[in-house]
Amino acid sequence: MAKNNPLIVIITAFLVLSLMLSLVKAAPKNITTDQHALLALKDRIKYDPTNLLAKNWTTSSSICTWIGVTCGVRHHRVTGLNISNFGLAGTLPPQLGNLSSLRVLDLSVNQLSGTIPSSIFQISSLERLDLSYNQLSDSFPSIIFNLPSLQVIHFKSNSLSGGLPSHIFNYLPNLKMLHLSANMFDGQIPSTISKCQQLQILSLFNNNFTGYIPKEIGNLTMLKELYLADNKLQGEIPHELSNLVKLNVAVVALSLLLPPCSFEAVASPVFSGVWLEATNITTDQSSSLLAFKAHITNDPHNLLANYWTASTSVCNWVGITCDSQNNRVIVLNLTSMSLTSTIPLHIGNLSFLDQLHLRNNSFHGSLPVDIVHLRRLEILHLGYNTFQGEIPSWLGSAPCLNFKSCISFVTIYKYYPTFSRKYHNIKEPRIVE
Ligand SMILES: *[C@@H]1O[C@H](CO)[C@@H](O)[C@H](O)[C@H]1NC(C)=O
Ligand SMILES: *[C@@H]1O[C@H](CO)[C@@H](O)[C@H](O)[C@H]1NC(C)=O
Numbered sequence: 001m002a003k004n005n006p007l008i009v010i011i012t013a014f015l016v017l018s019l020m021l022s023l024v025k026a027a028p029k030n031i032t033t034d035q036h037a038l039l040a041l042k043d044r045i046k047y048d049p050t051n052l053l054a055k056n057w058t059t060s061s062s063i064c065t066w067i068g069v070t071c072g073v074r075h076h077r078v079t080g081l082n083i084s085n086f087g088l089a090g091t092l093p094p095q096l097g098n099l100s101s102l103r104v105l106d107l108s109v110n111q112l113s114g115t116i117p118s119s120i121f122q123i124s125s126l127e128r129l130d131l132s133y134n135q136l137s138d139s140f141p142s143i144i145f146n147l148p149s150l151q152v153i154h155f156k157s158n159s160l161s162g163g164l165p166s167h168i169f170n171y172l173p174n175l176k177m178l179h180l181s182a183n184m185f186d187g188q189i190p191s192t193i194s195k196c197q198q199l200q201i202l203s204l205f206n207n208n209f210t211g212y213i214p215k216e217i218g219n220l221t222m223l224k225e226l227y228l229a230d231n232k233l234q235g236e237i238p239h240e241l242s243n244l245v246k247l248n249v250a251v252v253a254l255s256l257l258l259p260p261c262s263f264e265a266v267a268s269p270v271f272s273g274v275w276l277e278a279t280n281i282t283t284d285q286s287s288s289l290l291a292f293k294a295h296i297t298n299d300p301h302n303l304l305a306n307y308w309t310a311s312t313s314v315c316n317w318v319g320i321t322c323d324s325q326n327n328r329v330i331v332l333n334l335t336s337m338s339l340t341s342t343i344p345l346h347i348g349n350l351s352f353l354d355q356l357h358l359r360n361n362s363f364h365g366s367l368p369v370d371i372v373h374l375r376r377l378e379i380l381h382l383g384y385n386t387f388q389g390e391i392p393s394w395l396g397s398a399p400c401l402n403f404k405s406c407i408s409f410v411t412i413y414k415y416y417p418t419f420s421r422k423y424h425n426i427k428e429p430r431i432v433e
């Protein structure tokens with residue numbers, strides 16, 4: 001036996017290495033692997049109202065003929081799984097991660113529960129991942145999401161919770177849409193989100209996010225839609241967001257740190273000299289509201305016609321809430337009353353108003369500058385109307401800094417950026433997710 005023959009040592013080492021590598025690689029994945037993964041999913045489905053999977057996903061036929069399954073022509077692997085809106089209840093098996101050629105995974109609009117298997121976040125071919133409108137729970141797995149092709153993450157309306165690990169955004173270079181709204185996520189919005197340079201839609205509304213809006217969002221130059229409302233965010237809207245020239249929908253709600261509105265805070269030139277102290281609040285209120293009523297051109301349910309009459313106290317009128325001590329009108333809520341009108345200047349006389357809800361009517365025309373008289377205003381809902389014209393500068397970035405202690409919740413279309421003095425349609429975004 002040749003002792004220490006270098007050639008033999010090298011060959012032996014090579015063979016051992018090859019053997020080890022082949023063991024590590026394990027069985028190569030093929031259509032059989034995909035079948036196992038789909039059968040594992042079928043096995044986890046506990047409720048299938050139309051028996052679709054029970055009848056259709058049978059081993060007697062190729063999985064490529066199964067309903068909801070798409071296979072690649074060349075490689076004969078599963079490239080798409082779409083069982084959206086099948087009414088399925090159950091949980092997701094880890095074997096889904098074995099569908100290693102998957103490009104589209106759409107399990108949306110079912111009643112799937114349990115956790116999202118972390119293996120799904122390792123399907124490197126994945127382009128669209130839609131698990132929205134289910135009952136999935138638990139937090140994001142703290143693994144690296146290395147998904148270079150992924151463009152869409154849609155998890156809206158589940159029960160996902162916990163924080164967003166800051167590293168999950170490191171390797172999602174092609175992410176265009178991130179929908180995490182209507183979940184229970186908390187913690188801060190990671191500033192690493194700015195690494196997703198292709199991001200066009202960032203929807204985080206209706207969660208429990210806290211802290212400040214990261215100014216790095218201003219780096220997402222492709223951003224078109226930004227939804228941050230209904231969280232526990234604080235502070236100011238970062239100036240950097242005005243870099244987002246493509247942004248055309250932004251809904252931002254902040255709970256501001258400042259004390260309640262103080263007149264002194266309103267120091268912008270816009271406000272100087274326009275404030276008139278109401279002298280007779282009782283007459284002013286009813287005459288202002290009756291003037292408003294006179295402006296209404298269509299009131300199909302006769303709500304104002306029947307309930308806004310000079311013979312009853314303003315505080316009993318439909319849509320009106322008064323403070324109990326002074327009978328001052330503090331809320332005007334005309335939501336969804338099918339009213340057609342412009343907003344009359346008289347609105348500015350309701351100087352104790354802290355909420356103005358005009359959402360979902362046919363209000364049109366421009367926003368009267370007199371709204372600045374409403375120095376106590378905290379909530380202004382103007383969505384689902386057809387307002388036009390300039391967005392008053394005091395709703396905007398810089399002047400808003402003076403007004404921020406008054407308005408803490410504004411939902412309007414094109415709220416940001418910069419009120420370029422162009423004509424806008426102001427409406428709440430239809431959720432186009
Ligand atoms: C898939 O791979 C397994 C194990 O490597 C093998 O037994 C099986 O025959 C393969 N299936 C197909 C359809 O090639
Ligand atoms: C399953 O459904 C697909 C699509 O509807 C259909 O083409 C296929 O024939 C069905 N297979 C079985 C076994 O029912």
Ligand SMILES: *[C@@H]1O[C@H](CO)[C@@H](O)[C@H](O)[C@H]1NC(C)=O
Pocket residue numbers: 082083084104105106128130
């Ligand atoms: C999945 O199928 C539904 C219903 O056919 C369709 O509306 C939806 O666009 C599909 N999802 C994807 C990601 O293609």
Ligand SMILES: *[C@@H]1O[C@H](CO)[C@@H](O)[C@H](O)[C@H]1NC(C)=O
Pocket residue numbers: 027029033036094095096097098119
């Ligand atoms: C599929 O995934 C499961 C769980 O992730 C794993 O244990 C199994 O080895 C995988 N099967 C194949 C054939 O790759």
Ligand SMILES: *[C@@H]1O[C@H](CO)[C@@H](O)[C@H](O)[C@H]1NC(C)=O
Pocket residue numbers: 183184185206207208
């Ligand atoms: C936010 O947190 C509070 C208290 O922890 C909880 O009661 C509430 O349900 C949470 N809301 C959402 C949308 O997660």
Ligand SMILES: *[C@@H]1O[C@H](CO)[C@@H](O)[C@H](O)[C@H]1NC(C)=O
Pocket residue numbers: 194215216218219240
């Ligand atoms: C992202 O934004 C921060 C703060 O606005 C800035 O300092 C940084 O240079 C930006 N990074 C990139 C990659 O644009």
Ligand SMILES: *[C@@H]1O[C@H](CO)[C@@H](O)[C@H](O)[C@H]1NC(C)=O
Pocket residue numbers: 279280281282283
């Ligand atoms: C306010 O107007 C009402 C009705 O006109 C009148 O009765 C009342 O005296 C006025 N109050 C004051 C303080 O002027």
Ligand SMILES: *[C@@H]1O[C@H](CO)[C@@H](O)[C@H](O)[C@H]1NC(C)=O
Pocket residue numbers: 331333334335336355357
């Ligand atoms: C406003 O009115 C609508 C419709 O009646 C109602 O659903 C909503 O809760 C009201 N909002 C407030 C703040 O009173």
Ligand SMILES: *[C@@H]1O[C@H](CO)[C@@H](O)[C@H](O)[C@H]1NC(C)=O
Pocket residue numbers: 336337338360384
């Ligand atoms: C708007 O109001 C109409 C009529 O009251 C109602 O049917 C509709 O659901 C409302 N839409 C929204 C988005 O609130």
Ligand SMILES: *[C@@H]1O[C@H](CO)[C@@H](O)[C@H](O)[C@H]1NC(C)=O
Pocket residue numbers: 283284285287288291345346347348349370
């Ligand atoms: C209310 O506002 C209008 C327009 O700003 C003004 O002309 C009027 O005198 C004010 N007072 C009443 C009681 O309407």
